[in-house]
Amino acid sequence: MAENVEQATAERNELLARIAALRLHQRDGRRSPHKPLLILLALGRLAATGSSAMTWHEAQLQLGSLIAEFGPASRTSRVQGAAYPFTRLRSDGFWVLDRDVPMDKVGPLAVEPVTGRFDAAVEHALSDDPELANSAARALVEGHFPDTIAPDVLRAVGLDPATVLHAAEPISELAGATERRRDPNWRKLIIQAWDRQCAFCGFDGQLYGATVGIDAAHVRWFALDGPDEPDNGLALCALHHKLFDRGVLGVDLDLRIHVSTTYTARTDAGRAIYDLHGRSLKARPGTAMPADEHLEWHRRWVFKALPLAA
Template identity: 40%
Template sequence: MDWLERAAKLRQWTKGGTRAPHKPLLFLYALGRFQRDAEGELRYTAVEQDLKRLLAEYGPANRTTPSYPFHHMENDGVWEVRTDRGPGSPGSSVRVLRATGAAGRLSAELRAALRREPSLLGRMARTLLDLNFPPSLHGDLCEAVGLELEPPEGELPSDARRQRDRRMREQVLTAYEYRCAFCGYDGRIGATPVGLEAAHVRWWAFGGPDDVDNGLCLCSLHHKLFDKGVLGIGDGHRVLVSQRFVGHSPAAREQVIALSGRPLTGPQPGARPVAADHRSWHRDQVFQGTPRPASTV
Protein backbone atom coordinates (compact mmCIF):
# COMPACT_ATOMS: atom_id res chain seq x y z
CA MET A 1 0.00 0.00 0.00
CA ASP A 2 1.41 3.39 -1.00
CA TRP A 3 0.74 5.65 1.95
CA LEU A 4 2.12 8.73 0.18
CA GLU A 5 -0.48 8.25 -2.55
CA ARG A 6 -3.17 7.99 0.12
CA ALA A 7 -1.99 11.25 1.67
CA ALA A 8 -1.95 12.99 -1.71
CA LYS A 9 -5.49 11.88 -2.52
CA LEU A 10 -6.97 13.53 0.56
CA ARG A 11 -7.51 16.67 -1.55
CA GLN A 12 -8.24 15.24 -5.00
CA TRP A 13 -11.99 15.93 -4.90
CA THR A 14 -11.46 19.69 -5.01
CA LYS A 15 -12.48 21.42 -8.23
CA GLY A 16 -11.61 24.70 -9.85
CA GLY A 17 -8.88 25.56 -7.37
CA THR A 18 -11.25 25.54 -4.38
CA ARG A 19 -9.33 24.98 -1.16
CA ALA A 20 -10.46 22.08 1.03
CA PRO A 21 -7.73 21.55 3.66
CA HIS A 22 -10.06 20.04 6.27
CA LYS A 23 -8.84 16.46 5.99
CA PRO A 24 -5.16 17.43 5.54
CA LEU A 25 -5.33 19.57 8.68
CA LEU A 26 -6.85 16.77 10.74
CA PHE A 27 -4.35 14.30 9.31
CA LEU A 28 -1.38 16.55 10.14
CA TYR A 29 -2.80 16.99 13.65
CA ALA A 30 -3.12 13.20 14.02
CA LEU A 31 0.46 12.67 12.83
CA GLY A 32 1.68 15.17 15.42
CA ARG A 33 -0.21 13.33 18.16
CA PHE A 34 1.15 9.99 16.92
CA GLN A 35 4.70 11.30 17.31
CA ARG A 36 4.01 11.89 21.00
CA ASP A 37 1.73 8.93 21.73
CA ALA A 38 1.59 6.18 19.12
CA GLU A 39 -1.30 4.40 20.84
CA GLY A 40 -3.37 7.37 21.92
CA GLU A 41 -6.80 8.23 20.57
CA LEU A 42 -8.22 11.64 19.72
CA ARG A 43 -11.53 11.94 21.53
CA TYR A 44 -13.70 14.35 19.58
CA THR A 45 -14.76 16.39 22.59
CA ALA A 46 -11.11 16.79 23.64
CA VAL A 47 -9.75 17.98 20.27
CA GLU A 48 -12.75 19.85 18.86
CA GLN A 49 -11.48 23.30 19.87
CA ASP A 50 -7.96 22.57 18.56
CA LEU A 51 -9.42 21.55 15.21
CA LYS A 52 -11.67 24.62 15.10
CA ARG A 53 -8.64 26.87 15.58
CA LEU A 54 -6.71 25.08 12.84
CA LEU A 55 -9.61 25.40 10.39
CA ALA A 56 -10.08 29.07 11.27
CA GLU A 57 -6.39 29.91 10.89
CA TYR A 58 -5.37 27.72 7.95
CA GLY A 59 -8.64 27.02 6.15
CA PRO A 60 -10.47 29.14 3.59
CA ALA A 61 -12.94 31.84 4.56
CA ASN A 62 -15.94 29.52 4.10
CA ARG A 63 -15.94 27.87 7.50
CA THR A 64 -16.72 24.24 8.23
CA THR A 65 -17.12 22.27 11.44
CA PRO A 66 -14.31 19.94 12.57
CA SER A 67 -16.89 17.15 12.67
CA TYR A 68 -16.78 17.02 8.87
CA PRO A 69 -13.21 15.70 8.46
CA PHE A 70 -13.43 13.71 11.70
CA HIS A 71 -16.24 11.64 10.18
CA HIS A 72 -15.44 11.66 6.46
CA MET A 73 -11.70 10.87 6.63
CA GLU A 74 -12.66 7.33 7.66
CA ASN A 75 -13.44 6.73 3.97
CA ASP A 76 -9.83 7.41 2.93
CA GLY A 77 -8.26 4.35 4.53
CA VAL A 78 -5.96 6.34 6.84
CA TRP A 79 -8.30 7.00 9.79
CA GLU A 80 -10.60 5.04 12.03
CA VAL A 81 -13.34 6.11 14.44
CA ARG A 82 -14.96 4.27 17.33
CA THR A 83 -17.72 5.26 19.71
CA ASP A 84 -19.16 3.89 22.94
CA ARG A 85 -21.26 1.67 20.66
CA GLY A 86 -18.28 0.13 18.85
CA PRO A 87 -16.18 0.72 15.72
CA GLY A 88 -17.28 3.09 12.98
CA SER A 89 -18.21 6.77 12.81
CA PRO A 90 -21.75 7.69 13.87
CA GLY A 91 -21.91 10.46 11.25
CA SER A 92 -20.85 14.08 10.95
CA SER A 93 -23.32 15.55 13.46
CA VAL A 94 -21.46 17.42 16.18
CA ARG A 95 -24.15 16.48 18.70
CA VAL A 96 -23.91 12.76 17.90
CA LEU A 97 -20.10 12.71 17.89
CA ARG A 98 -20.12 14.29 21.33
CA ALA A 99 -22.92 12.14 22.73
CA THR A 100 -21.44 8.83 21.58
CA GLY A 101 -17.93 9.48 22.89
CA ALA A 102 -16.46 9.34 19.38
CA ALA A 103 -12.68 8.98 19.21
CA GLY A 104 -10.44 8.76 16.15
CA ARG A 105 -6.89 7.82 15.33
CA LEU A 106 -4.73 6.75 12.41
CA SER A 107 -5.81 3.40 10.98
CA ALA A 108 -4.25 0.24 12.42
CA GLU A 109 -2.50 -0.51 9.11
CA LEU A 110 -0.99 2.96 8.94
CA ARG A 111 0.13 2.86 12.58
CA ALA A 112 1.89 -0.43 11.87
CA ALA A 113 3.56 1.04 8.77
CA LEU A 114 4.78 4.08 10.72
CA ARG A 115 6.33 1.83 13.36
CA ARG A 116 8.10 -0.26 10.72
CA GLU A 117 9.35 2.79 8.83
CA PRO A 118 9.63 5.86 11.09
CA SER A 119 10.72 8.13 8.20
CA LEU A 120 7.33 7.56 6.55
CA LEU A 121 5.68 10.01 8.94
CA GLY A 122 7.83 12.90 7.76
CA ARG A 123 7.32 12.04 4.09
CA MET A 124 3.56 11.90 4.51
CA ALA A 125 3.52 15.19 6.42
CA ARG A 126 5.60 16.93 3.75
CA THR A 127 3.33 15.58 1.01
CA LEU A 128 0.32 17.10 2.79
CA LEU A 129 2.12 20.40 3.36
CA ASP A 130 3.41 20.69 -0.20
CA LEU A 131 0.04 19.88 -1.78
CA ASN A 132 -2.11 22.09 0.42
CA PHE A 133 -0.13 25.06 1.77
CA PRO A 134 2.56 27.52 0.62
CA PRO A 135 6.09 27.06 2.02
CA SER A 136 5.81 30.27 4.08
CA LEU A 137 3.24 28.53 6.33
CA HIS A 138 4.86 25.11 6.74
CA GLY A 139 6.87 25.93 9.86
CA ASP A 140 3.99 27.65 11.62
CA LEU A 141 1.62 24.82 10.76
CA CYS A 142 3.99 22.13 12.04
CA GLU A 143 4.30 24.04 15.30
CA ALA A 144 0.51 24.40 15.52
CA VAL A 145 -0.08 20.64 15.19
CA GLY A 146 2.96 19.60 17.24
CA LEU A 147 4.92 18.01 14.39
CA GLU A 148 8.70 17.78 14.47
CA LEU A 149 10.03 16.95 11.02
CA GLU A 150 13.48 15.80 10.00
CA PRO A 151 15.08 17.17 6.82
CA PRO A 152 13.02 16.04 3.80
CA GLU A 153 13.52 12.61 2.27
CA GLY A 154 12.10 11.12 -0.90
CA GLU A 155 9.70 12.78 -3.29
CA LEU A 156 6.06 13.56 -3.73
CA PRO A 157 3.94 10.80 -5.27
CA SER A 158 4.38 10.56 -9.04
CA ASP A 159 0.92 11.98 -9.82
CA ALA A 160 1.59 15.00 -7.63
CA ARG A 161 5.14 15.70 -8.79
CA ARG A 162 5.59 19.08 -10.43
CA GLN A 163 8.79 21.02 -10.76
CA ARG A 164 8.94 24.64 -9.65
CA ASP A 165 10.61 27.08 -12.01
CA ARG A 166 13.63 28.33 -10.09
CA ARG A 167 13.83 31.38 -12.37
CA MET A 168 10.58 32.80 -11.02
CA ARG A 169 12.12 34.47 -7.98
CA GLU A 170 14.60 36.49 -10.01
CA GLN A 171 12.00 37.37 -12.63
CA VAL A 172 9.49 38.60 -10.04
CA LEU A 173 12.02 40.55 -7.99
CA THR A 174 13.33 42.17 -11.18
CA ALA A 175 9.80 43.06 -12.30
CA TYR A 176 9.19 44.82 -9.00
CA GLU A 177 12.67 46.38 -8.98
CA TYR A 178 13.57 44.64 -5.71
CA ARG A 179 10.93 46.46 -3.68
CA CYS A 180 8.09 45.04 -1.63
CA ALA A 181 4.90 45.63 -3.62
CA PHE A 182 3.03 46.48 -0.41
CA CYS A 183 5.39 48.65 1.61
CA GLY A 184 8.28 49.49 -0.74
CA TYR A 185 10.95 47.86 1.48
CA ASP A 186 14.15 47.36 -0.56
CA GLY A 187 16.88 46.27 1.89
CA ARG A 188 20.24 44.96 0.71
CA ILE A 189 23.56 43.85 2.09
CA GLY A 190 25.97 45.08 -0.54
CA ALA A 191 24.38 44.02 -3.83
CA THR A 192 22.35 41.19 -2.27
CA PRO A 193 18.66 41.75 -1.43
CA VAL A 194 17.69 40.65 2.08
CA GLY A 195 14.20 39.95 3.36
CA LEU A 196 12.60 40.00 -0.10
CA GLU A 197 10.72 37.01 -1.49
CA ALA A 198 8.70 36.03 -4.56
CA ALA A 199 5.17 35.21 -3.44
CA HIS A 200 2.70 33.18 -5.49
CA VAL A 201 -0.71 34.88 -5.61
CA ARG A 202 -2.52 31.71 -6.62
CA TRP A 203 -0.67 29.11 -4.55
CA TRP A 204 1.62 26.72 -6.41
CA ALA A 205 -0.12 23.86 -4.57
CA PHE A 206 -3.36 24.84 -6.32
CA GLY A 207 -2.07 25.12 -9.86
CA GLY A 208 -0.58 28.60 -9.57
CA PRO A 209 1.96 29.02 -12.39
CA ASP A 210 5.53 30.18 -11.90
CA ASP A 211 4.83 33.31 -13.95
CA VAL A 212 5.42 36.98 -13.26
CA ASP A 213 1.68 37.71 -13.50
CA ASN A 214 1.12 35.25 -10.63
CA GLY A 215 3.88 36.74 -8.48
CA LEU A 216 4.58 39.59 -6.12
CA CYS A 217 7.84 40.78 -4.66
CA LEU A 218 7.10 41.00 -0.94
CA CYS A 219 9.12 41.51 2.22
CA SER A 220 9.12 38.54 4.59
CA LEU A 221 6.49 40.08 6.89
CA HIS A 222 4.02 40.94 4.16
CA HIS A 223 4.58 37.61 2.39
CA LYS A 224 3.51 35.79 5.56
CA LEU A 225 0.49 38.08 6.06
CA PHE A 226 -0.49 37.68 2.40
CA ASP A 227 -0.42 33.88 2.66
CA LYS A 228 -2.38 34.02 5.93
CA GLY A 229 -5.13 36.09 4.30
CA VAL A 230 -4.52 39.26 6.30
CA LEU A 231 -3.58 41.07 3.08
CA GLY A 232 -4.95 40.77 -0.44
CA ILE A 233 -5.18 42.57 -3.78
CA GLY A 234 -8.35 44.36 -4.79
CA ASP A 235 -9.63 46.20 -7.84
CA GLY A 236 -7.20 48.65 -9.32
CA HIS A 237 -4.33 46.61 -7.83
CA ARG A 238 -4.84 48.17 -4.43
CA VAL A 239 -3.96 46.54 -1.13
CA LEU A 240 -6.74 44.89 0.88
CA VAL A 241 -6.44 44.55 4.67
CA SER A 242 -8.79 42.19 6.47
CA GLN A 243 -11.12 43.61 9.11
CA ARG A 244 -10.27 40.50 11.15
CA PHE A 245 -6.74 41.77 11.66
CA VAL A 246 -6.32 43.50 15.02
CA GLY A 247 -3.24 45.48 15.97
CA HIS A 248 -2.99 48.47 18.29
CA SER A 249 0.73 49.17 18.28
CA PRO A 250 2.20 51.88 16.05
CA ALA A 251 4.06 49.13 14.15
CA ALA A 252 0.84 47.22 13.42
CA ARG A 253 -0.92 50.38 12.30
CA GLU A 254 1.93 51.58 10.10
CA GLN A 255 2.99 48.25 8.62
CA VAL A 256 -0.44 46.67 8.12
CA ILE A 257 -3.56 48.78 8.71
CA ALA A 258 -2.18 51.84 6.90
CA LEU A 259 -1.72 49.72 3.75
CA SER A 260 -5.48 49.50 3.16
CA GLY A 261 -6.37 51.00 -0.21
CA ARG A 262 -2.75 51.77 -1.09
CA PRO A 263 -1.79 51.03 -4.73
CA LEU A 264 0.79 48.32 -5.25
CA THR A 265 4.38 49.43 -5.76
CA GLY A 266 5.21 48.11 -9.25
CA PRO A 267 5.63 46.24 -11.42
CA GLN A 268 7.84 48.33 -13.66
CA PRO A 269 6.55 49.35 -17.11
CA GLY A 270 6.59 46.42 -19.52
CA ALA A 271 6.19 43.78 -16.79
CA ARG A 272 2.84 42.04 -16.45
CA PRO A 273 0.83 42.95 -13.33
CA VAL A 274 -0.99 40.28 -11.33
CA ALA A 275 -3.60 38.63 -13.54
CA ALA A 276 -7.25 39.12 -12.61
CA ASP A 277 -8.00 35.39 -12.26
CA HIS A 278 -5.12 34.93 -9.80
CA ARG A 279 -6.25 37.96 -7.78
CA SER A 280 -9.78 36.53 -7.68
CA TRP A 281 -8.56 33.12 -6.54
CA HIS A 282 -6.63 34.66 -3.65
CA ARG A 283 -9.57 36.87 -2.70
CA ASP A 284 -11.97 33.89 -2.66
CA GLN A 285 -9.73 31.18 -1.21
CA VAL A 286 -7.21 32.91 1.07
CA PHE A 287 -8.23 36.44 2.06
CA GLN A 288 -9.98 36.50 5.43
CA GLY A 289 -13.37 38.16 5.59
CA THR A 290 -14.17 41.73 4.59
CA PRO A 291 -11.61 44.39 3.60
CA ARG A 292 -11.13 47.47 5.73
CA PRO A 293 -11.98 50.86 4.27
CA ALA A 294 -9.08 52.72 2.68
CA SER A 295 -6.76 53.93 5.42
CA THR A 296 -6.54 57.55 6.42
CA VAL A 297 -3.47 56.90 8.63
Protein backbone atom coordinates in the same frame (compact mmCIF):
# COMPACT_ATOMS: atom_id res chain seq x y z
CA MET B 1 14.53 -11.32 3.79
CA ALA B 2 14.45 -9.56 0.40
CA GLU B 3 10.79 -10.47 0.11
CA ASN B 4 10.03 -8.80 3.46
CA VAL B 5 11.85 -5.64 2.38
CA GLU B 6 9.93 -5.53 -0.89
CA GLN B 7 6.63 -5.98 0.94
CA ALA B 8 7.48 -3.24 3.45
CA THR B 9 8.44 -0.89 0.62
CA ALA B 10 5.23 -1.64 -1.25
CA GLU B 11 3.15 -0.98 1.89
CA ARG B 12 5.04 2.26 2.53
CA ASN B 13 4.48 3.47 -1.03
CA GLU B 14 0.82 2.50 -0.93
CA LEU B 15 0.25 4.54 2.24
CA LEU B 16 2.04 7.58 0.80
CA ALA B 17 -0.01 7.25 -2.37
CA ARG B 18 -3.26 7.32 -0.41
CA ILE B 19 -2.12 10.38 1.50
CA ALA B 20 -0.94 12.12 -1.67
CA ALA B 21 -4.29 11.33 -3.31
CA LEU B 22 -5.99 13.73 -0.89
CA ARG B 23 -4.87 16.49 -3.28
CA LEU B 24 -7.37 15.11 -5.77
CA HIS B 25 -10.13 16.67 -3.63
CA GLN B 26 -8.72 20.09 -4.55
CA ARG B 27 -10.35 20.58 -7.94
CA ASP B 28 -10.79 23.84 -9.82
CA GLY B 29 -8.52 25.66 -7.40
CA ARG B 30 -10.65 24.86 -4.37
CA ARG B 31 -8.76 24.64 -1.11
CA SER B 32 -9.68 21.66 1.04
CA PRO B 33 -7.12 21.39 3.86
CA HIS B 34 -9.50 19.92 6.46
CA LYS B 35 -8.52 16.26 6.12
CA PRO B 36 -4.78 17.02 5.75
CA LEU B 37 -4.91 19.10 8.94
CA LEU B 38 -6.58 16.23 10.81
CA ILE B 39 -3.93 13.77 9.61
CA LEU B 40 -1.15 16.18 10.57
CA LEU B 41 -2.70 16.67 14.01
CA ALA B 42 -2.88 12.88 14.44
CA LEU B 43 0.75 12.52 13.32
CA GLY B 44 1.74 15.10 15.92
CA ARG B 45 -0.13 13.20 18.63
CA LEU B 46 1.44 9.92 17.51
CA ALA B 47 4.93 11.41 17.71
CA ALA B 48 4.29 12.93 21.14
CA THR B 49 2.31 10.17 22.87
CA GLY B 50 2.73 7.00 20.81
CA SER B 51 -0.96 7.03 19.90
CA SER B 52 -2.95 8.96 17.28
CA ALA B 53 -6.20 8.61 19.24
CA MET B 54 -8.18 11.78 19.91
CA THR B 55 -11.67 12.28 21.26
CA TRP B 56 -14.25 14.35 19.41
CA HIS B 57 -14.00 16.94 22.20
CA GLU B 58 -10.26 17.29 21.54
CA ALA B 59 -10.77 17.35 17.79
CA GLN B 60 -13.43 20.05 17.78
CA LEU B 61 -11.19 22.33 19.85
CA GLN B 62 -7.80 21.68 18.29
CA LEU B 63 -8.81 20.83 14.72
CA GLY B 64 -11.42 23.58 14.67
CA SER B 65 -8.73 26.12 15.59
CA LEU B 66 -6.35 24.79 12.94
CA ILE B 67 -9.00 25.02 10.22
CA ALA B 68 -9.90 28.58 11.25
CA GLU B 69 -6.25 29.64 11.26
CA PHE B 70 -4.91 27.85 8.20
CA GLY B 71 -7.99 27.12 6.12
CA PRO B 72 -10.06 29.39 3.88
CA ALA B 73 -12.60 31.76 5.38
CA SER B 74 -15.83 29.92 6.08
CA ARG B 75 -19.36 30.69 7.18
CA THR B 76 -19.66 27.40 9.05
CA SER B 77 -18.76 27.15 12.72
CA ARG B 78 -15.46 25.71 13.93
CA VAL B 79 -17.34 22.73 15.36
CA GLN B 80 -19.04 21.95 12.04
CA GLY B 81 -15.75 22.48 10.21
CA ALA B 82 -14.06 19.91 12.44
CA ALA B 83 -16.91 17.39 12.11
CA TYR B 84 -16.41 17.12 8.35
CA PRO B 85 -12.87 15.62 8.36
CA PHE B 86 -13.38 13.77 11.67
CA THR B 87 -16.22 11.73 10.18
CA ARG B 88 -15.36 11.71 6.47
CA LEU B 89 -11.70 10.70 6.67
CA ARG B 90 -13.00 7.16 7.25
CA SER B 91 -13.80 6.93 3.55
CA ASP B 92 -10.11 7.36 2.66
CA GLY B 93 -9.21 4.07 4.30
CA PHE B 94 -6.86 5.01 7.14
CA TRP B 95 -9.06 6.60 9.82
CA VAL B 96 -11.50 4.83 12.13
CA LEU B 97 -13.99 5.84 14.81
CA ASP B 98 -14.83 3.67 17.79
CA ARG B 99 -18.55 4.31 17.27
CA ASP B 100 -20.51 4.48 14.04
CA VAL B 101 -21.87 7.98 13.45
CA PRO B 102 -23.34 9.72 10.38
CA MET B 103 -21.12 11.80 8.11
CA ASP B 104 -20.81 15.52 8.93
CA LYS B 105 -23.36 15.52 11.77
CA VAL B 106 -22.31 17.28 14.97
CA GLY B 107 -25.23 16.13 17.14
CA PRO B 108 -24.44 12.38 17.18
CA LEU B 109 -20.79 13.14 17.99
CA ALA B 110 -21.85 14.94 21.16
CA VAL B 111 -24.34 12.32 22.39
CA GLU B 112 -21.73 9.80 23.53
CA PRO B 113 -17.92 9.97 23.62
CA VAL B 114 -16.37 9.21 20.21
CA THR B 115 -12.68 8.62 19.59
CA GLY B 116 -10.96 8.68 16.22
CA ARG B 117 -7.53 7.36 15.28
CA PHE B 118 -5.47 5.90 12.46
CA ASP B 119 -6.41 2.41 11.32
CA ALA B 120 -4.41 -0.15 13.35
CA ALA B 121 -2.25 -1.21 10.39
CA VAL B 122 -1.51 2.40 9.45
CA GLU B 123 -0.67 3.36 13.01
CA HIS B 124 1.61 0.36 13.35
CA ALA B 125 3.44 1.25 10.13
CA LEU B 126 3.88 4.90 11.15
CA SER B 127 5.02 3.99 14.67
CA ASP B 128 7.59 1.50 13.38
CA ASP B 129 8.97 3.87 10.75
CA PRO B 130 9.35 7.50 11.93
CA GLU B 131 10.84 8.41 8.54
CA LEU B 132 7.60 7.25 6.90
CA ALA B 133 5.61 9.45 9.30
CA ASN B 134 7.83 12.42 8.47
CA SER B 135 7.53 11.79 4.72
CA ALA B 136 3.75 11.60 5.09
CA ALA B 137 3.71 14.90 6.98
CA ARG B 138 5.94 16.49 4.36
CA ALA B 139 3.68 15.30 1.53
CA LEU B 140 0.66 16.80 3.24
CA VAL B 141 2.10 20.16 4.22
CA GLU B 142 3.87 20.76 0.89
CA GLY B 143 0.83 19.64 -1.09
CA HIS B 144 -1.58 22.01 0.64
CA PHE B 145 0.38 25.04 1.86
CA PRO B 146 3.09 27.40 0.55
CA ASP B 147 6.61 27.50 1.97
CA THR B 148 5.83 30.55 4.12
CA ILE B 149 3.08 28.71 6.03
CA ALA B 150 4.32 25.09 6.12
CA PRO B 151 6.56 25.57 9.21
CA ASP B 152 3.71 27.34 11.08
CA VAL B 153 1.33 24.46 10.36
CA LEU B 154 3.85 21.85 11.51
CA ARG B 155 4.58 23.69 14.75
CA ALA B 156 0.86 24.09 15.40
CA VAL B 157 0.31 20.31 15.24
CA GLY B 158 3.36 19.54 17.37
CA LEU B 159 5.80 18.46 14.66
CA ASP B 160 9.32 19.78 14.15
CA PRO B 161 9.57 21.67 10.83
CA ALA B 162 13.31 21.06 10.47
CA THR B 163 12.81 17.29 10.79
CA VAL B 164 9.72 17.00 8.59
CA LEU B 165 10.82 19.31 5.79
CA HIS B 166 14.12 17.43 5.45
CA ALA B 167 12.47 14.00 5.40
CA ALA B 168 12.72 11.78 2.33
CA GLU B 169 10.78 13.45 -0.49
CA PRO B 170 7.50 11.66 -1.24
CA ILE B 171 7.18 10.26 -4.74
CA SER B 172 4.38 12.28 -6.37
CA GLU B 173 3.90 9.73 -9.13
CA LEU B 174 2.58 7.31 -6.51
CA ALA B 175 -0.67 9.26 -6.63
CA GLY B 176 -0.77 9.12 -10.41
CA ALA B 177 0.03 12.82 -10.70
CA THR B 178 2.58 14.52 -12.87
CA GLU B 179 5.11 16.29 -10.72
CA ARG B 180 5.31 20.02 -11.33
CA ARG B 181 8.71 21.63 -11.33
CA ARG B 182 9.27 25.22 -10.27
CA ASP B 183 10.78 27.57 -12.83
CA PRO B 184 14.26 28.31 -11.41
CA ASN B 185 14.24 31.76 -13.04
CA TRP B 186 10.80 32.86 -11.84
CA ARG B 187 11.91 34.33 -8.52
CA LYS B 188 14.62 36.45 -10.09
CA LEU B 189 12.32 37.69 -12.85
CA ILE B 190 9.55 38.71 -10.43
CA ILE B 191 11.87 40.56 -8.06
CA GLN B 192 13.53 42.36 -10.96
CA ALA B 193 10.17 43.27 -12.53
CA TRP B 194 9.11 45.00 -9.30
CA ASP B 195 12.36 47.00 -9.06
CA ARG B 196 13.69 44.77 -6.27
CA GLN B 197 11.30 46.27 -3.72
CA CYS B 198 8.19 45.24 -1.86
CA ALA B 199 5.06 45.96 -3.90
CA PHE B 200 3.21 46.79 -0.66
CA CYS B 201 5.59 48.92 1.42
CA GLY B 202 8.52 49.73 -0.86
CA PHE B 203 11.17 48.04 1.29
CA ASP B 204 14.28 47.61 -0.86
CA GLY B 205 17.05 46.46 1.49
CA GLN B 206 20.39 45.34 0.13
CA LEU B 207 23.43 43.65 1.61
CA TYR B 208 26.70 44.24 -0.28
CA GLY B 209 24.62 45.20 -3.29
CA ALA B 210 22.44 42.07 -3.18
CA THR B 211 18.70 42.26 -2.53
CA VAL B 212 17.84 40.98 0.93
CA GLY B 213 14.48 40.37 2.60
CA ILE B 214 12.49 40.40 -0.66
CA ASP B 215 10.59 37.31 -1.84
CA ALA B 216 8.78 36.41 -5.04
CA ALA B 217 5.26 35.63 -3.86
CA HIS B 218 2.69 33.60 -5.77
CA VAL B 219 -0.78 35.16 -5.75
CA ARG B 220 -2.32 31.76 -6.42
CA TRP B 221 -0.15 29.31 -4.52
CA PHE B 222 2.16 27.04 -6.48
CA ALA B 223 0.99 24.17 -4.27
CA LEU B 224 -2.55 24.79 -5.55
CA ASP B 225 -1.58 24.84 -9.24
CA GLY B 226 -0.55 28.49 -9.36
CA PRO B 227 1.65 29.05 -12.42
CA ASP B 228 5.18 30.45 -12.47
CA GLU B 229 4.05 33.31 -14.70
CA PRO B 230 4.68 37.07 -14.42
CA ASP B 231 0.96 37.78 -13.81
CA ASN B 232 0.90 35.44 -10.80
CA GLY B 233 3.73 37.07 -8.90
CA LEU B 234 4.46 39.97 -6.55
CA ALA B 235 7.74 41.03 -5.00
CA LEU B 236 7.05 41.28 -1.26
CA CYS B 237 9.19 41.79 1.81
CA ALA B 238 9.37 38.72 4.06
CA LEU B 239 6.83 40.14 6.53
CA HIS B 240 4.22 41.10 3.97
CA HIS B 241 4.73 37.84 2.07
CA LYS B 242 3.88 35.94 5.24
CA LEU B 243 0.83 38.12 5.93
CA PHE B 244 -0.31 37.81 2.31
CA ASP B 245 -0.15 34.01 2.47
CA ARG B 246 -1.87 33.96 5.86
CA GLY B 247 -4.78 36.02 4.54
CA VAL B 248 -4.11 39.17 6.55
CA LEU B 249 -3.36 41.11 3.36
CA GLY B 250 -5.00 40.93 -0.04
CA VAL B 251 -5.30 42.85 -3.31
CA ASP B 252 -8.58 43.74 -5.00
CA LEU B 253 -9.26 43.85 -8.74
CA ASP B 254 -8.48 47.58 -8.76
CA LEU B 255 -5.00 46.67 -7.46
CA ARG B 256 -5.58 48.22 -4.05
CA ILE B 257 -4.21 46.56 -0.91
CA HIS B 258 -6.72 45.28 1.62
CA VAL B 259 -6.19 44.48 5.30
CA SER B 260 -8.46 41.86 6.86
CA THR B 261 -10.81 42.77 9.70
CA THR B 262 -9.53 39.68 11.52
CA TYR B 263 -6.11 41.32 11.97
CA THR B 264 -5.48 43.25 15.20
CA ALA B 265 -2.41 44.93 16.67
CA ARG B 266 -1.55 47.07 19.71
CA THR B 267 1.96 48.39 19.09
CA ASP B 268 2.91 51.07 16.56
CA ALA B 269 4.89 48.49 14.58
CA GLY B 270 1.92 46.14 14.37
CA ARG B 271 -0.57 48.91 13.65
CA ALA B 272 1.57 50.06 10.72
CA ILE B 273 -0.11 47.26 8.75
CA TYR B 274 -3.36 49.24 8.88
CA ASP B 275 -1.66 52.02 6.91
CA LEU B 276 -1.38 49.67 3.91
CA HIS B 277 -5.15 49.47 3.54
CA GLY B 278 -6.34 51.21 0.40
CA ARG B 279 -2.88 51.78 -1.10
CA SER B 280 -2.48 51.02 -4.78
CA LEU B 281 0.20 48.74 -6.12
CA LYS B 282 2.84 50.73 -7.92
CA ALA B 283 5.29 49.17 -10.31
CA ARG B 284 7.62 50.33 -13.02
CA PRO B 285 6.16 50.64 -16.53
CA GLY B 286 5.84 47.32 -18.29
CA THR B 287 5.53 45.20 -15.16
CA ALA B 288 2.81 42.56 -15.47
CA MET B 289 0.09 43.16 -12.87
CA PRO B 290 -1.52 40.18 -11.13
CA ALA B 291 -4.24 38.67 -13.29
CA ASP B 292 -7.86 39.01 -12.13
CA GLU B 293 -8.29 35.23 -11.99
CA HIS B 294 -5.40 34.88 -9.56
CA LEU B 295 -6.55 37.82 -7.42
CA GLU B 296 -10.04 36.33 -7.27
CA TRP B 297 -8.59 32.97 -6.23
CA HIS B 298 -6.63 34.60 -3.40
CA ARG B 299 -9.69 36.53 -2.25
CA ARG B 300 -11.85 33.39 -2.20
CA TRP B 301 -9.44 30.88 -0.75
CA VAL B 302 -6.83 32.78 1.30
CA PHE B 303 -7.95 36.27 2.40
CA LYS B 304 -9.65 36.14 5.80
CA ALA B 305 -13.18 37.49 6.24
CA LEU B 306 -13.79 41.06 5.06
CA PRO B 307 -11.45 44.00 4.39
CA LEU B 308 -11.30 46.96 6.75
CA ALA B 309 -13.71 49.79 6.10
CA ALA B 310 -12.40 52.40 3.65
